[in-house]
Amino acid sequence: MAGQAHESLPTPRFEGDAPRLLIVVAPYYRDIADQMVAGAHAEIEAAGATHQTIEVPGALEVPTAIRIAFNADKFDGFVALGCVIRGETTHYDTVCNDSSRAITLLGLQGACIGNGILTVENMDQAQARAEVAGQNKGGGAAAAALHLIALTRAFGSSSKKVGFRPE
Numbered sequence: 544m545a546g547q548a549h550e551s552l553p554t555p556r557f558e559g560d561a562p563r564l565l566i567v568v569a570p571y572y573r574d575i576a577d578q579m580v581a582g583a584h585a586e587i588e589a590a591g592a593t594h595q596t597i598e599v600p601g602a603l604e605v606p607t608a609i610r611i612a613f614n615a616d617k618f619d620g621f622v623a624l625g626c627v628i629r630g631e632t633t634h635y636d637t638v639c640n641d642s643s644r645a646i647t648l649l650g651l652q653g654a655c656i657g658n659g660i661l662t663v664e665n666m667d668q669a670q671a672r673a674e675v676a677g678q679n680k681g682g683g684a685a686a687a688a689l690h691l692i693a694l695t696r697a698f699g700s701s702s703k704k705v706g707f708r709p710e
């Protein structure tokens with residue numbers, strides 16, 4: 544089903560106290576980015592949550608933008624969107640590995656993040672994953688963030704915390 548992080552894991556639905564999500568998108572490839580943002584919007588709205596979208600130049604800037612917004616403590620979760628297509632040099636590896644690792648570290652430090660940064664060999668692969676009627680990776684990333692928000696609310700918070708969140 545479109546938007547599901549996994550076919551067998553329905554996206555949580557929120558009744559009241561709508562979660563606020565920030566979509567951070569790197570429109571390095573504008574058409575691909577727009578499709579993934581559309582998928583994320585649809586998934587978030589269907590779950591009864593709200594969203595705001597900001598743009599940064601490239602995938603390497605996405606984690607820093609999330610850190611900035613996380614420290615502002617205005618959002619319950621984040622969706623990272625972008626597209627990295629291999630070029631002639633090893634820069635592809637840097638962009639892919641550093642952006643994904645930074646996003647994972649932010650998650651371990653307390654941010655509820657779905658990672659929808661595509662890392663592909665060519666535009667055909669990107670298109671198949673970006674289109675909402677296709678693999679809808681933007682919707683899937685939004686679904687992942689929504690799952691983590693629901694988990695956070697279910698477990699609540701305690702004095703014992705791993706990670707950092709400004710009081």
Ligand SMILES: Nc1c(NC[C@H](O)[C@H](O)[C@H](O)CO)[nH]c(=O)[nH]c1=O
Nearest residue numbers: 569571600601602603625626627628
């Ligand atoms: N080649 C791609 C990039 N490269 C740019 C970097 O993400 C970054 O903006 C730059 O190195 C300045 O810090 N970004 C993408 O999102 N996709 C690419 O295919």
Ligand SMILES: CC(=O)[C@@H](O)COP(=O)(O)O
Nearest residue numbers: 628630631632634635638
């Ligand atoms: C993923 C990239 O950074 C890549 O698009 C840059 O292209 P190149 O490796 O040919 O400089």
